[in-house]
Amino acid sequence: GAVVSQHPSRVICKSGTSVKIECRSLDFQATTMFWYRQFPKQSLMLMATSNEGSKATYEQGVEKDKFLINHASLTLSTLTVTSAHPEDSSFYICSARLHQGFWSTEAFFGQGTRLTVV
Amino acid sequence: DQQVKQNSPSLSVQEGRISILNCDYTNSMFDYFLWYKKYPAEGPTFLISISSIKDKNEDGRFTVFLNKSAKHLSLHIVPSQPGDSAVYFCAASAGETSGSRLTFGEGTQLTVNP
Numbered sequence: 001g002a003v004v005s006q007h008p009s010r011v012i013c014k015s016g017t018s019v020k021i022e023c024r025s026l027d028f029q030a031t032t033m034f035w036y037r038q039f040p041k042q043s044l045m046l047m048a049t050s051n052e053g054s055k056a057t058y059e060q061g062v063e064k065d066k067f068l069i070n071h072a073s074l075t076l077s078t079l080t081v082t083s084a085h086p087e088d089s090s091f092y093i094c095s096a097r098l099h100q101g102f103w104s105t106e107a108f109f110g111q112g113t114r115l116t117v118v
Numbered sequence: 119d120q121q122v123k124q125n126s127p128s129l130s131v132q133e134g135r136i137s138i139l140n141c142d143y144t145n146s147m148f149d150y151f152l153w154y155k156k157y158p159a160e161g162p163t164f165l166i167s168i169s170s171i172k173d174k175n176e177d178g179r180f181t182v183f184l185n186k187s188a189k190h191l192s193l194h195i196v197p198s199q200p201g202d203s204a205v206y207f208c209a210a211s212a213g214e215t216s217g218s219r220l221t222f223g224e225g226t227q228l229t230v231n232p
Contacts, residue, residue: 043224093161107220109161
């Protein structure tokens with residue numbers, strides 16, 4: 001099946017620094033990618049929808065200036081956590097949907113990135 | 119406003135028996151539903167999906183049932199295996215295009231005991 005690759009899988013950074021997370025669709029083109037955040041023992045919360053060639057659409061309550069999203073090509077979206085704080089520590093996951101048939105549109109997920117801000 | 123709810127945070131079953139995971143939704147615009155399996159520190163893995171024009175979809179040991187009038191779907195795993203132990207998420211979308219966002223339930227931790 002289609003593969004979505006996310007990098008890095010784990011990152012530790014100091015407060016105040018910025019961290020970039022990459023999400024690539026390896027064998028298909030994704031005009032839309034989704035960024036999720038998961039807190040321990042909680043659901044995946046959609047942060048924003050990344051659209052190739054245009055601005056990302058952010059969910060209510062998500063600071064667009066803090067979580068910068070760039071969808072530079074049909075195979076790459078990046079999420080940059082700017083001026084990271086310990087409360088930004090979380091598990092971030094990207095996703096892209098692929099239409100595989102009339103009644104099948106799966107969403108494929110990256111491996112996730114565990115961000116720890118110290 | 120939790121539009122997709124999985125009311126059971128955990129479920130424990132014996133190997134070989136059936137596992138039934140439940141999911142309820144409130145948004146009548148949802149017309150496509152998916153189940154994902156997730157291990158800690160990994161991204162979700164797609165299991166099975168169902169469109170609102172169907173009421174059942176089967177793939178090997180996994181069957182998803184959809185009851186539109188009750189806004190309820192369930193995932194049946196039979197026979198259950200220890201390797202099935204994971205968190206299972208139900209997800210829903212309004213539309214099947216690549217730009218249609220998914221809304222996830224809270225997840226159910228399934229434990230299959232040998």
